[in-house]
Amino acid sequence: MDKPKPKKAVRRKGRAVTIAEVASLAGVSPMTVSRVMNNQGKVRDSTRERVLQAVRELDYTPNLAAASLAAAQHTRIALIYTNPSGAYLRELLVGLLRIASRNAIQLVIDYWEGLDPEGERAAARSLARKVEGVILPPPLCESPTAVGELTRAGVPLVAISSGRFTDEISCVRIDDFRAAKEITEHLLAQGHTRIGFIRGRPDLSASARRFEGFQAALHEAGVPFEARLVQQGDYTYRSGLKATEKLLAQRRPPTAIFASNDDMGAAAISVAHRRGLDVPRDLSVVGFDDTSAATTVWPELSTVHQPIASMANTAVDVLLRSIRRRDRSTRVLVDHVVPHRLVVRGSVAPLPQAK
Missing domain, CATH: 1.10.260.40 (lambda repressor-like DNA-binding domains)
Structure with a gap:
């Protein structure tokens, strides 16, 4: 023929x-x-x-820019979100939208709040048919259901801000233990030994690592740990209000409070003001993350800078390399630990000698 x-x-x-x-x-x-x-x-x-x-x-020359754009537009990356901190979400989205626009990636936002395990499984199966990769911030980065279902579907995953690295999912994080230890040492250096601690969500390893860092700093300084100075929060502003009220209502309240994120730290400052306390003269307060919540209160909050936007950038880079690998038969997992830093603002002061 x-x-x-x-x-x-x-x-x-x-x-x-x-x-x-x-x-x-x-x-x-x-x-x-x-x-x-x-x-x-x-x-x-x-x-x-x-x-x-x-x-x-025809002497045809392909439009390389258009071809690159078309190829990238077929790369759909999902962010699955349930984190209760609005400030954290803003920082995360800034980073993701910046890198998505630079690479012409289609960013899909999926909201899974209130789903039970069966609901997570159904949502994961549906999402796996629509996207090439998924970014999981806390708390879903440590959900066995979400991680397991997406992994079985062969979708590359990257966790942001998980407190630990596992053999299931690539991770972009800071050293929560070390960061919490350093900011506790900052309070100790100012003379504070009665330090209240507001814990984060109990189902997250990052919460546990921050608490462990706090305890390690006390132990090394020879300061006794007092369980009554620890209150449970869940990373929301409202939980920070309740936890601070309980701490300051004690017969011997703390002279400083370490809140496990900035939302709860801002709430601690609010409660102190409502009780007529001066921050930092009467009560020093520190937070964690360095989100916008840290600078929308007065005095501004001393905190740990976790570069959330740049972590999102790194997570997308890790994800794209995984998506574009020709050999998908084996998974290559990455544990990328980014540097943090202590940010000292006006919410901490030395303990007066009279106290």
Whole structure:
């Protein structure tokens, strides 16, 4: 059977040749031309030769920028969100939107608040059919249901701000233990030994690591640990209000409070003001994360800077490398620990000698 002959080339002067004109000359679809030019998909040798002949005849030059954009637009990355901290979400989205716009990635936001395990499984199965990769911030980064279902579906995953690295999912995080130890040491250096601690969500390893860092600093300084100076929070502003009220209502209240995130730290300052206490003269307060909540209170909150926006940037980079790997038979997991730093503002003062 004779091979179909390419049509006679007809070139229009004064403008660039389009992929549609190449397809018409070769007698194929524009999608087939795209596959040949990008060396993707299965194309018969005879068809490939017709396309390449048409390319040569028309002197067709692909628009590399448009091709890159089109390819990137097919890369859909999901952020699954249930974190109760609005300030944390803002920082995370800033980082994700910045890198998504630079790489022309389609960012999909999926909200899973209130789902039980069966609901998470159904949501994960549905999402796995729509995206090439998933970013999991806390608390879903440590959900066995979400991680297990997406991993079984073969979707590359990256966790942000998990307190530990596991052999299940790539991770971008800070050293929560060390950071919490350092900010506790800052309070101890100011003379504070009765330090209240507001814990984060009990189901997150980052919460546990921050508490462990706090305890380690007390132990090294020879300061006895007092369980009554610890209250449970859940990273929300409201939980910070309740925890601070309990701490300051004690017969011997703390002279300083370490809140496990900035939302709860801002709440601690609010309660102190309502009780007529001066911050930091009567009560020193520190937070964690360095989100916008740390600088929307007065005095501004001393805290640990966790570079959430740049962590999101790194997470997308890790995810894209995983998505674009040709060999998907084995998973390559990454544990990327980013540096943190102590940010000293106006919410901490030395303990007066009179106390």
